[in-house]
Amino acid sequence: MGRLVVIQGATAAGKSAVAVSLATHYACPVVSCDSRQFYREMTIGTAVPSVDEQQAVAHYFIQDRSINEPLTAGAYEIEALALLDKLFAHHSTVILVGGSGLYADALVYGLDPLPTSEVIRAELNSIYERQGLAPLVEALRMADPVHYSLVDRQNPLRVIRALEVCRASGMPYSNLRTARHATRPFEVVRLAIDMPRQELYNRINGRVDQMIEQGLEDEVRSLIPYRDLSPLRTVGYSEFFDYFDGKISHDTAIDKIKQNTRNYAKRQLTWLRREGDLRYFAPHAVDEIIAWMSSINYGNI
RNA sequence: GGUGCCAUAGCUCAGAUGGUAGAGCAACGGACUGAAAAUCCGUGUGUCCCUAGUUCGAUUCUUGGUGGCACCA
Numbered sequence: 001m002g003r004l005v006v007i008q009g010a011t012a013a014g015k016s017a018v019a020v021s022l023a024t025h026y027a028c029p030v031v032s033c034d035s036r037q038f039y040r041e042m043t044i045g046t047a048v049p050s051v052d053e054q055q056a057v058a059h060y061f062i063q064d065r066s067i068n069e070p071l072t073a074g075a076y077e078i079e080a081l082a083l084l085d086k087l088f089a090h091h092s093t094v095i096l097v098g099g100s101g102l103y104a105d106a107l108v109y110g111l112d113p114l115p116t117s118e119v120i121r122a123e124l125n126s127i128y129e130r131q132g133l134a135p136l137v138e139a140l141r142m143a144d145p146v147h148y149s150l151v152d153r154q155n156p157l158r159v160i161r162a163l164e165v166c167r168a169s170g171m172p173y174s175n176l177r178t179a180r181h182a183t184r185p186f187e188v189v190r191l192a193i194d195m196p197r198q199e200l201y202n203r204i205n206g207r208v209d210q211m212i213e214q215g216l217e218d219e220v221r222s223l224i225p226y227r228d229l230s231p232l233r234t235v236g237y238s239e240f241f242d243y244f245d246g247k248i249s250h251d252t253a254i255d256k257i258k259q260n261t262r263n264y265a266k267r268q269l270t271w272l273r274r275e276g277d278l279r280y281f282a283p284h285a286v287d288e289i290i291a292w293m294s295s296i297n298y299g300n301i
Numbered sequence: 302g303g304u305g306c307c308a309u310a311g312c313u314c315a316g317a318u319g320g321u322a323g324a325g326c327a328a329c330g331g332a333c334u335g336a337a338a339a340u341c342c343g344u345g346u347g348u349c350c351c352u353a354g355u356u357c358g359a360u361u362c363u364u365g366g367u368g369g370c371a372c373c374a
Contacts, residue, residue, distance in 0.1 A: 011338070036338055046338080074335035102337050111334045121336090152332065155341040161334090177334070235338045259327080264338050270331065 002088035002186040005293070006104060007097040008272055009193035010265035012203045014283030016049045018193055019097035021286040023057040026093045031080060032061040033098030033107060036234050039067045041223060044216045045236035047207065060087075067223075067231040074116065077106040081184075088186060101271040108190075110182025115168040124160045139163055144172035189293060192272055194280040201262050208258045211236065220244075235260045 005022065009015050023030045032038075036046040040063040048062055060083055065071065071079070084107075087094050098104060128136060136159050141148045143166040152158050162173040169176060194200075220240035226232055227241050236257050243253040272278055281289050 034338085035336095070336080072335040073337070076335085100337060102334075102339095106334075109334090114334070116335055152341055155333080157336065157340045158333075161336085165335095179334085230336050230339075233336070233339060237338090261338075262328095266329085267331095267333095268338090271333080271337090273331095 002084070002091065003093045004084065004108070004184075004186050004188050005093060005095045006108060006188060006190045007095060007193065008101065008104060008190065008268075008278070009099070010200055010268045011099050011261060012047070012207050012265065013193040013195065013200060014203075015097050015099070015193050016047075016053065018281075018283060018286060018289070019095050020049070020053045020057055022289065023095050025286075025290060026091075026095075028091045028093045028095060029058040029060060029087055030095045030097060031083065031087070032059060033076070033080070033096055033100050033103040034061075035071070035073075035076075035098075035100040035103055036231065037062050037098070038065055038071050039063060039231050040065065041067045041226070042219070042231065042234070042237070044211050044214045044219045045234065047211070067226055067229050070230050072116070073100075073102050073106045074111055074114075076103050077111055080107045084186065094186075099268055101268060108184070108188050110184075112176055112178050112180075114165050114173075114176055117164055117168040120167050121160065121164045124163055128156055128160065133159060136160060136163060140166070143167075144174050146172060146174040147177075150174070189296065190275065191279045191281060191289060191292075192275075193283050194269075195282060200265060204261045204265060205258050208236070208254065208261060211257075212254060216240070235264055 007015050007019050007022075019030050022028075030049075034046070036042060037048045038061055039046075042048075043063070049059055053059075054062065061076075061080065084094060096104065096107065124136060133154070133156055136156075137148075137153050140151070140153075140159055140163050143163060147162050151162055165173045165176065195203075216236060217240055220237050221244065223232060223237065224241070224244065227237075232238075232241075239248070239253040239256045239260065242248045242256075243250055248256065279292065281292075
């Protein structure tokens with residue numbers, strides 16, 4: 001049975017470099033679970049692996065599609081599972097790396113097979129825009145009292161998604177949620193890259209400055225026609241759109257990118273904390289990671 | 302050098318005729334099963350510049366410092 005090594009951690013923590021080092025050591029490929037590095041139109045602002053890194057080891061799910069075809073977590077689960085099937089035919093180890101916790105969990109634990117409906121969601125969104133959240137919350141109370149009592153009723157995305165599932169399936173959302181972990185045809189080893197908060201924030205600030213030097217502003221400007229697509233709701237892009245709109249100054253935009261990236265990193269860390277026994281390593285501790293991996297037995301996910 | 306004004310949270314500031322203080326932003330904590338770099342929720346974290354007085358009690362009033370700003374030299 002193959003072994004999937006999952007490398008997580010906050011943005012700018014140095015996950016990609018660790019992944020390349022490990023992949024070189026195990027002579028294995030790297031699969032990304034970064035929801036913004038999927039898109040070929042976004043390069044500078046998403047800090048995709050460098051050309052050198054991509055030539056050193058095979059990378060998958062890196063800039064392999066267009067922002068016109070967004071990849072949802074559910075679709076990612078299916079595509080990535082199919083890919084792993086092929087990769088494990090030739091490799092005993094595959095590395096999964098990326099900052100999108102939901103996507104990593106979709107692949108590792110699986111999502112319940114819930115329906116989606118663009119049409120229903122569009123209807124719900126239009127109600128939300130015209131009448132606000134209250135009627136949607138009330139509709140959810142009628143359609144699924146159980147989930148109504150559990151859901152964050154102030155969060156439009158949660159309420160709308162739950163209603164979307166109810167209407168598309170004809171069943172209460174809560175009936176379809178099992179919270180069961182899927183069984184996978186591979187073992188999973190999870191670890192995370194971490195460092196002191198201040199150090200992480202310094203790296204983030206420095207990386208944003210680098211992105212500016214590399215021409216992030218021009219990259220974002222070239223994407224103005226696509227600004228409403230969901231992949232462009234992204235730190236580093238939204239702020240420049242605000243600047244182009246004259247809402248904020250250039251300097252403010254850059255400061256906001258740094259701040260919003262720090263906030264994003266904090267949310268990633270919060271997400272990872274619920275993975276109680278996650279093993280943390282420093283970004284340069286590749287030898288330590290290799291030693292740790294050879295010391296653990298398969299089977300304890 | 303003189304005169305005036307100012308000094309309160311990480312930042313910008315408000316405030317109490319004397320009873321140890323509060324806004325915005327930041328920060329921190331959390332939620333999150335198909336928008337997830339998204340979306341949403343919660344929390345004041347403080348030698349009220351220092352000093353000596355007055356007072357039952359001083360961050361608030363008074364004295365003397367220190368630092369900043371403005372104007373005059």
